[in-house]
Amino acid sequence: MGTMDSDLYRDITRFAHDTPSWFQHLMEAFTELGLLLFAALFVVAWWRARRGDPRALAVAVLAPLATGVAYVCSELVKSGIDEERPCRAVSGALTSLVACPPHGDWSFPSNHATIAASAAVGLALAWPAIGWLTVPIALLMAFSRVFVGVHYPHDVAVGLVLGALVSFLVVRLLTAGGTRVAVSMRGSGNGAVRWFAGPSAGEMPVVGAPRHANRR
Known part of the structure; x- marks a missing residue:
């Protein structure tokens, strides 16, 4: 491994040991729980998109x-x-700061960084207004892997690039087909499928329309 990368790893882990214990524990938790945060955001993004157009x-x-x-x-x-x-x-x-993974659980690239970057880009494509949140979270998660001492800096750097690239390509390449599937699901005779896909355009209430006709 390159001397520069190893030196940077030593510098970051030394910095980690110099931080307050509460911050160390926070980073130890965040390096794992950050993935659950992305999972929750996926659910919110899907719920919002149920009432949007099929492409969304x-x-x-x-x-x-x-x-x-x-x-x-x-x-x-x-x-x-x-x-x-x-x-x-x-x-x-x-x-x-955390237990070193066993021999055979290899270091390159960082799965956590890959997942974080992919989730951040996917969420930003699905919900552009949230990109200001997801991208910093992904970067912090990647840094946390070096901070707690289980990855080299280049592991997380490559993971970030890999995750972002794969997410962008998959979403862009499959959006057209996914949109057609969404349209079909919204017209399905299966209630569970229709619930998952959300109401069709004809079933959505018109904004500003009165709920009941005026009675004379």
């Missing part, structure tokens, strides 16, 4: 699918590059 629904549903594809891509790369974790390989580094 398609993008909202494709966002978590793209994240799953990005994770698989990350795992395929990881299985072909046997890079030991820095908490085990970097000499002179301080002890990682």
Whole structure:
């Protein structure tokens, strides 16, 4: 591993040990719980899109699918590059804040960073107004993986690029087909399918329309 990357890893983990214990515990929790935050945002994005046009629904549903594809891509790369974790390989580094993953759980690229970036981009495509939140969360999650000592900086950098790229491509390539599926689902005879897809255009209330006709 490059000396520069190892030096940066040592600097970041040294900084982590110099921070207050409450902040260390916060980062330890966030490095895992951040994924649950993205999952919750996926649900909110889908719920909002149920009352939007079929394309919006398609993008909202494709966002978590793209994240799953990005994770698989990350795992395929990881299985072909046997890079030991820095908490085990970097000499002179301080002890990682969390348990160092066992030998065979390779370091490159960071699955967490890949998932975070993919989720952030997918959510930004489905719900543009939330990009100001999802992108910083993804970057912080990536940094947290180095902060707690389980990844090199280049692991998370590549993970971020991989996740963002895969998410963008999957959503863009499948949106047209997903839109057609959304239209079909909204016209389905199955109640559960129609509920998942949301009301069709004819079923949506007209904004500003009176609820009841005036009685004379």
